[in-house]
Amino acid sequence: xxxxxxxxxxxxxxxxxxxxxxxxxxxxxxxxxxxxxxxxxxxxxxxxxxxxxxxxxxxxxxxxxxxxxxxxxxxxxxxxxxxxxxxxxxxxxxxxxxxxxxxxxxxxxxxxxxxxxxxxxxxxxxxxxxxxxxxxxxxxxxxxxxxxxxxxxxxxxxxxxxxxxxxxxxxxxxxxxxxxxxxxxxxxxxxxxxxxxxxxxxxxxxxxxxxxxxxxxxxxxxxxxxxxxxxxxxxxxxxxxxxxxxxxxxxxxxxxxxxxxxxxxxxxxxxxxxxxxxxxxxxxxxxxxxxxxxxxxxxxxxxxxxxxxxxxxxxxxxxxxxxxxxxxxxxxxxxxxxxxxxxxxxxxxxxxxxxxxxxxxx
Amino acid sequence: xxxxxxxxxxxxxxxxxxxxxxxxxxxxxxxxxxxxxxxxxxxxxxxxxxxxxxxxxxxxxxxxxxxxxxxxxxxxxxxxxxxxxxxxxxxxxxxxxxxxxxxxxxxxxxxxxxxxxxxxxxxxx
Numbered sequence: 001x002x003x004x005x006x007x008x009x010x011x012x013x014x015x016x017x018x019x020x021x022x023x024x025x026x027x028x029x030x031x032x033x034x035x036x037x038x039x040x041x042x043x044x045x046x047x048x049x050x051x052x053x054x055x056x057x058x059x060x061x062x063x064x065x066x067x068x069x070x071x072x073x074x075x076x077x078x079x080x081x082x083x084x085x086x087x088x089x090x091x092x093x094x095x096x097x098x099x100x101x102x103x104x105x106x107x108x109x110x111x112x113x114x115x116x117x118x119x120x121x122x123x124x125x126x127x128x129x130x131x132x133x134x135x136x137x138x139x140x141x142x143x144x145x146x147x148x149x150x151x152x153x154x155x156x157x158x159x160x161x162x163x164x165x166x167x168x169x170x171x172x173x174x175x176x177x178x179x180x181x182x183x184x185x186x187x188x189x190x191x192x193x194x195x196x197x198x199x200x201x202x203x204x205x206x207x208x209x210x211x212x213x214x215x216x217x218x219x220x221x222x223x224x225x226x227x228x229x230x231x232x233x234x235x236x237x238x239x240x241x242x243x244x245x246x247x248x249x250x251x252x253x254x255x256x257x258x259x260x261x262x263x264x265x266x267x268x269x270x271x272x273x274x275x276x277x278x279x280x281x282x283x284x285x286x287x288x289x290x291x292x293x294x295x296x297x298x299x300x301x302x303x304x305x306x307x308x309x310x311x312x313x314x315x316x317x318x319x320x321x322x323x324x325x326x327x328x329x330x331x332x333x334x335x336x337x338x339x340x341x342x343x344x345x346x347x348x349x350x351x352x353x354x355x356x357x358x359x360x361x362x
Numbered sequence: 363x364x365x366x367x368x369x370x371x372x373x374x375x376x377x378x379x380x381x382x383x384x385x386x387x388x389x390x391x392x393x394x395x396x397x398x399x400x401x402x403x404x405x406x407x408x409x410x411x412x413x414x415x416x417x418x419x420x421x422x423x424x425x426x427x428x429x430x431x432x433x434x435x436x437x438x439x440x441x442x443x444x445x446x447x448x449x450x451x452x453x454x455x456x457x458x459x460x461x462x463x464x465x466x467x468x469x470x471x472x473x474x475x476x477x478x479x480x481x482x483x484x485x486x487x
Contacts, residue, residue, distance in 0.1 A: 237429070266461035267449035270427045273434060278461070
């Protein structure tokens with residue numbers, strides 16, 4: 001069995017969502033700007049291409065198009081069938097930018113349209129696919145409303161939040177979102193996306209990176225901010241059933257963060273009384289991590305000692321990041337881990353985290 | 363022949379530390395800190411088991427902050443001593459480290475004898 005926890009899907013342009021939007025939003029999508037509404041996006045361009053070149057039609061993709069869509073047939077051919085994937089967790093591409101759009105009301109309506117589109121085009125069509133709801137952290141009440149609108153559907157197994165944000169996700173301003181997730185038993189996936197874009201804070205406090213390669217090396221920084229915020233604000237105490245998965249933030253940095261946070265908690269816990277235990281203790285119970293991009297030290301023997309403190313046999317879930325350029329092929333990824341971890345990482349941890357049903361043999 | 367080191371020290375009860383304060387006494391070669399928590403006296407070694415700091419003589423007696431029934435609240439008054447170096451808290455009554463269950467400050471016996479407080483190097487009952 002194989003569960004791929006990070007498979008990106010997207011539309012070609014926002015116009016593709018028109019049939020799934022309410023009329024006023026459709027009007028804005030069609031008539032804003034010069035030729036329709038655009039989303040805030042990265043100021044860096046990947047110098048050699050955002051996507052695996054065999055995952056889109058090079059000939060028909062419009063000049064300047066950045067993230068060609070992934071229709072279901074292509075995902076079946078290139079991923080689900082090719083690797084015998086049991087379940088794929090579908091994550092957004094450009095739609096992640098709704099969360100960093102200044103106009104929060106518009107963003108909420110776009111989220112609803114995208115979630116409707118995802119449900120009809122992918123999730124209702126492909127039993128191996130499960131979705132994450134795209135919502136508006138910049139408008140937590142609207143996010144909660146969207147979670148309650150669709151979160152009861154079996155096709156949706158969680159809520160997606162990008163690393164780029166205006167306020168760290170542990171802050172009490174996000175409580176409506178956490179409360180709705182707790183009510184529905186849905187986990188939250190925090191995935192690096194759109195740091196330094198739209199209303200999101202800067203990638204780091206060092207100032208704006210000049211190059212894509214700098215951004216992509218640093219992009220986990222936003223996730224680390226959310227990770228620490230969620231732990232320090234006691235989200236897992238206030239909403240005890242909450243589960244969080246950190247996607248595409250790497251693994252090694254989280255180990256160092258946890259060591260440092262546990263040490264700081266000992267001196268500073270009077271400031272954060274809702275965090276009653278050493279923060280790492282909440283992580284083992286409530287937080288999971290995805291493999292991709294699994295760090296690649298020059299001497300691969302250095303990898304396991306650097307990550308074993310994260311208890312990967314309990315916390316690590318395989319992810320490919322298909323169709324992005326840094327795709328991690330499943331067999332190659334799993335081969336780098338001890339045999340005793342592989343069942344857990346390839347599927348068991350994710351099955352449990354997302355509460356996926358055991359597939360019935362054909 | 364050398365005289366054996368004293369195993370106890372006595373201080374007038376009138377000079378015993380009030381709640382929130384500490385009184386350091388020398389017993390033999392050891393520095394022992396006396397505290398009063400909720401009307402009871404306790405004695406701890408003046409040495410932090412984490413990194414050896416002068417825990418009690420240079421630390422602070424504090425009241426913990428906790429969450430009770432979902433609301434912020436204060437814990438038992440003046441029940442903790444906070445290390446001056448890394449700010450780890452220890453329960454005065456038990457010596458237990460509040461942030462690392464593996465650590466405990468050494469405790470000593472202390473009792474009231476008429477108008478005197480008797481601090482001894484024996485293990486508290």
